[in-house]
Amino acid sequence: MATKSDDIAWLGVGKMGLPIAGRIAAAGFGVTAFDISAERTAAAHQQGLSVAASATEAVTGKGVVFTSLPDDKAVRDLLLVKGVLDAIAPQSILIETSTVSAEVSVELAKATQDHKIDYLRLPVSGNSSLAQTGALTCFVSGPRTAFERVKPLLASFTRAQTYLGEAEQARYAKLAVNLMIAVSAGMMAESLALARKGGIAWQDILKVLDDSAVASPMVKYKTPPLAKRDFESTFSCRQMAKDLDLILGAGHSAGVPLQLAAQLRETYSSLIAQGDGDADYIATVLHQERLSGLGDPEL
Numbered sequence: 435m436a437t438k439s440d441d442i443a444w445l446g447v448g449k450m451g452l453p454i455a456g457r458i459a460a461a462g463f464g465v466t467a468f469d470i471s472a473e474r475t476a477a478a479h480q481q482g483l484s485v486a487a488s489a490t491e492a493v494t495g496k497g498v499v500f501t502s503l504p505d506d507k508a509v510r511d512l513l514l515v516k517g518v519l520d521a522i523a524p525q526s527i528l529i530e531t532s533t534v535s536a537e538v539s540v541e542l543a544k545a546t547q548d549h550k551i552d553y554l555r556l557p558v559s560g561n562s563s564l565a566q567t568g569a570l571t572c573f574v575s576g577p578r579t580a581f582e583r584v585k586p587l588l589a590s591f592t593r594a595q596t597y598l599g600e601a602e603q604a605r606y607a608k609l610a611v612n613l614m615i616a617v618s619a620g621m622m623a624e625s626l627a628l629a630r631k632g633g634i635a636w637q638d639i640l641k642v643l644d645d646s647a648v649a650s651p652m653v654k655y656k657t658p659p660l661a662k663r664d665f666e667s668t669f670s671c672r673q674m675a676k677d678l679d680l681i682l683g684a685g686h687s688a689g690v691p692l693q694l695a696a697q698l699r700e701t702y703s704s705l706i707a708q709g710d711g712d713a714d715y716i717a718t719v720l721h722q723e724r725l726s727g728l729g730d731p732e733l
Contacts, residue, residue: 441466442587443496445489445512446532447478450558451502453565454531454591456481461590468492490521498584500529505676506538514545524550527580531556531572533612535680536602536687543576543601552580557608558592561668569593573611575604609684612677616698618652619674619715623722626660630723636731637661656716663730665713665720672711675702 444455447469459465459482467478468486479485486492489512493499499522503509509532513519519542522528528551530542539555546553554576564570571594574581581597588595598604622643629639643649644657659665678699685692701721708724710717723729 441496443492443499445492446502447474448502449562450565452477453562454502455483457568457591458587459483463587466492489518493518493522496526498527498529498587500531503532506534509534509542510538513542519545519549522549522551527552527554527584529554529556529584531558533557533608533677533680535683536605539602539605552577554580555602555604557604559608559611563668565591573598573604573607575599575601606684609681613681613695615652616674616678617694618650619718620698620701622653623718626719627722627726627728630728630731631726636733660716660719663733665717667712667714669715670712671702671705671715671717674715675699675706678702
């Protein structure tokens with residue numbers, strides 16, 4: 435079992451990685467961070483994390499290595515092409531928290547097996563605000579014994595951990611959840627536009643949704659910023675488009691038709707083309723308002 439005397443490496447201290455690494459350090463674990471961005475490295479240092487000059491230096495001698503990277507290419511390049519995996523000691527645990535494809539995850543699983551490293555797929559669900567409060571959830575697959583060993587670590591930044599199996603189940607779980615989020619964003623956009631066309635005031639329809647049978651945690655989370663027309667990103671349209679590409683790829687590989695995913699991918703393509711790529715994924719509302727001939731509502 436991981437103890438507070440264990441040394442931990444964290445590769446990738448971006449919007450999600452930094453608050454999670456900070457939570458682990460605050461729980462009493464020793465954390466050494468690395469990022470290719472000097473700005474992010476400086477932020478990690480300001481939060482009291484040890485900082486390494488390279489990824490190889492960060493992982494050397496560490497019993498647990500976390501990665502929080504943007505996409506398949508970043509995972510493959512850092513761990514496999516640049517050979518950082520070679521610097522991780524046998525019997526260590528590699529915990530990969532990013533949203534990546536099952537294909538690159540399978541490739542990484544084979545490489546870790548060859549290196550005698552336990553590999554946990556551990557994509558997290560939530561945003562940076564939830565990361566800061568330790569209220570993320572995570573889906574886990576990989577060796578069960580490794581999962582049991584790191585449970586105290588996971589408890590420092592997640593409120594729930596769901597173990598799903600030995601292989602790529604966690605990858606599919608994250609994609610399934612993100613598909614529901616994307617479709618929900620599309621449904622909210624259409625519902626709000628229809629209500630406005632029917633003469634319902636903006637604040638009134640938001641209250642209707644928030645108090646209705648469809649008031650999921652996501653709806654309740656998004657109605658306050660929508661009430662202020664705040665589209666500052668917690669998870670951007672560009673990021674959602676990337677995840678929908680992964681979702682569609684997984685569907686094609688598994689023989690599952692995903693018509694709604696395909697439609698929403700085109701919606702996010704439109705938002706990116708219109709200059710809203712860095713806006714929050716709920717900017718589907720703006721897209722639907724444009725299609726419907728609606729301007730900004732009265733607040």
